[in-house]
Amino acid sequence: MEIRRNKRPKTGVETKFSLPKFKKYFLKNGSEIYTVKKTDLPIIKITFIINSGSKFDPKNKNGVSNLTGMCIDEGSGKYNALQLADEFDFLGAQFSIQSDSDITVLSLQVLTENFDAAFELLSFVILLPHFNENDFQRERRKVQTRIEQLKDAPDYIANSAFEYFLFGKAHPYAFPVIGISESIKEIEISNLKNFYKGFFKSRNTSIVAVGNFDDNKLLKKVENVFENWDNGEKISTQNLNGNKNKQKIYVVNKQDSVQTEIRLGHNSSKRDELDYFQKHILNLILGGQFSSRLNLNLREKHGYTYGIRSQFNYYKDDAYFSVSTSVSTENTAAAVNEILTELNKIRDGITDEELTFAKSSISRRFPLNFETYSQIASNIASKIIHNLPDDYFQKYLTNILNIKIEEVNSAAFKSIIPESALVVLCGDEKKINEQLSSLNLGDVVSVDYEQIYSE
Incomplete structure (x- = not known):
């Protein structure tokens, strides 16, 4: 029997779930x-x-x-x-x-x-x-x-x-x-x-x-x-100013490595800003699940990797978007090119089918985040860290299900910026550099990991 991973499974019966209060x-x-x-x-x-x-x-x-x-x-x-x-x-x-x-x-x-x-x-x-x-x-x-x-x-x-x-x-x-x-x-x-x-x-x-x-x-x-614990003052949120991203490639040498670790991304809006739900759906479609565009391309179509993922990474005071994977050294430039191709394509919009499947996937996974004591505590900790509303979890699925395709497409255009992508490649520098000239991605900088923090 042939397994077709490019065909999404049909959704089944919705399960009932009572959110812990x-x-x-x-x-x-x-x-x-x-x-x-x-x-x-x-x-x-x-x-x-x-x-x-x-x-x-x-x-x-x-x-x-x-x-x-x-x-x-x-x-x-x-x-x-x-x-x-x-x-x-x-x-x-x-x-x-x-x-x-x-x-x-x-x-x-x-x-x-x-x-x-x-x-x-x-x-x-x-x-x-x-x-x-x-x-x-x-x-x-x-x-x-x-x-x-x-x-x-x-x-x-x-x-x-x-x-x-x-x-x-x-x-x-x-x-x-x-x-x-x-x-x-x-x-x-x-x-x-x-x-x-x-x-x-x-x-x-x-x-x-x-x-x-x-x-x-x-x-x-x-x-x-x-009762006698020193109360002090709550430490306030920091206003941080990071680098203004422009497309650049850093190659960290790992001589004789047969694999290249690829990290590609750019700055993004924080967790508590209004576009979170749109970006969450967007990322699921792009690289947040096994049937994502990135995985179907780099794993299923080209066989470059065993797995690839994208995500929006949220700190309390800053955030960024990233794509992560590992490929064989000889496929480094080709893999980077396919990643950038998918980032550009998703800016053109998603389909109704993708939106429906993403919403269904999120809805089905949501109860699984509240099964254990640790999961419940971790979710409330996330609410505290990112200063989310007290009714955040109660309204979570409603917010997801109410998202329109135009909102996701708008988020894709604003939140995925290939022309500003920073690329970090960790692998055999000589073999990687031989491939990079074909990409035309701006400056290529070779770095020694032992020295980067002292620069």
């Missing part, structure tokens, strides 16, 4: 807390979202935010690092700390019966970190080792080089969250302590709780435990 409260210490009832299991997940991402790293100290997150649970309250980990394990608690460009997230998931004890441990981490010098040195060595490992990862090199050249050296999103070799060497434990004091404050924190609990009891517990 949240309540929002404001604590006396200035924090806001969102609660969601989920009573199918005796579990509570609570997440602290602190406005303290790597965009706030001190100048020439990239990686401070990440290292602060790594170190605050390396001994807290009355426990050292091993004791704290053992206590969480004893309670069967899942505890994690993650830092990204905009925020630091501390998450705790535990059985309801063990919540009080686990929450006390969480409070130690947030309120009473030790910042021991030996722990700091150990965690810094881990980061240095990881950075060296990543220098051998072409996908990481392509991603980080693309963001650096897209935003420009003066832009905080230009640097990896983990930091760079030169900056990590300069970070001292005092930098972590100062960062913690400046950003880990109640007014700079939002809390999301999902699970089987009584709202009043939970609020009282959080109020009591964190």
Whole structure:
């Protein structure tokens, strides 16, 4: 039986879905807390979202935010690092700390019966970190080792080089969250302590709780435990000015590589602006699903890649559009040419069939985003980060289904700008450069990944 991937499957019967509802409260210490009832299991997940991402790293100290997150649970309250980990394990608690460009997230998931004890441990981490010098040195060595490992990862090199050249050296999103070799060497434990004091404050924190609990009891517990937390002031949104994109190709040499990592894109409007839903539908059609135009072209028609995707990447204070794929070295220029061809074609408009299928696909996937405790918490965190309306999720599908084809076509013309596309290619420089003259895409710049952050 022949499989035809260029034929879209028929849609079936719509499933019923009840969106989880949240309540929002404001604590006396200035924090806001969102609660969601989920009573199918005796579990509570609570997440602290602190406005303290790597965009706030001190100048020439990239990686401070990440290292602060790594170190605050390396001994807290009355426990050292091993004791704290053992206590969480004893309670069967899942505890994690993650830092990204905009925020630091501390998450705790535990059985309801063990919540009080686990929450006390969480409070130690947030309120009473030790910042021991030996722990700091150990965690810094881990980061240095990881950075060296990543220098051998072409996908990481392509991603980080693309963001650096897209935003420009003066832009905080230009640097990896983990930091760079030169900056990590300069970070001292005092930098972590100062960062913690400046950003880990109640007014700079939002809390999301999902699970089987009584709202009043939970609020009282959080109020009591964190009533004396330094409230400070909420850190405001930054007005950032990145590079003005013009078409340019950067080739990052990965000698003897048989593959080329391709990143292509340009700046875009932010997440909280009015064209999000139109762009979401547009991207799904262009490169956001298996049956997308880009995938049907580069994978199915030409066999250049196993997969390709496009997306609008949203930070809190900036955004960009990108296309990402990996191809065999000999097909590098041809693949870039086909990508640009598809970007130009979609500016001419989509079809009614594509719009109908995209709306149906989004509608069917939407309930899957709210199945687990982590998914619910993550969606509310996204609402907080991007300052979305409280009824955003309630109106989400209505907003999607009401989009007209003219609106998507307008978004395509405004939001997809091939003539401003920045192209980053990570692979065998000599073999790539031999192909690029046929593209006529402007300047081609060869760069050494080890040197780009020092330029």
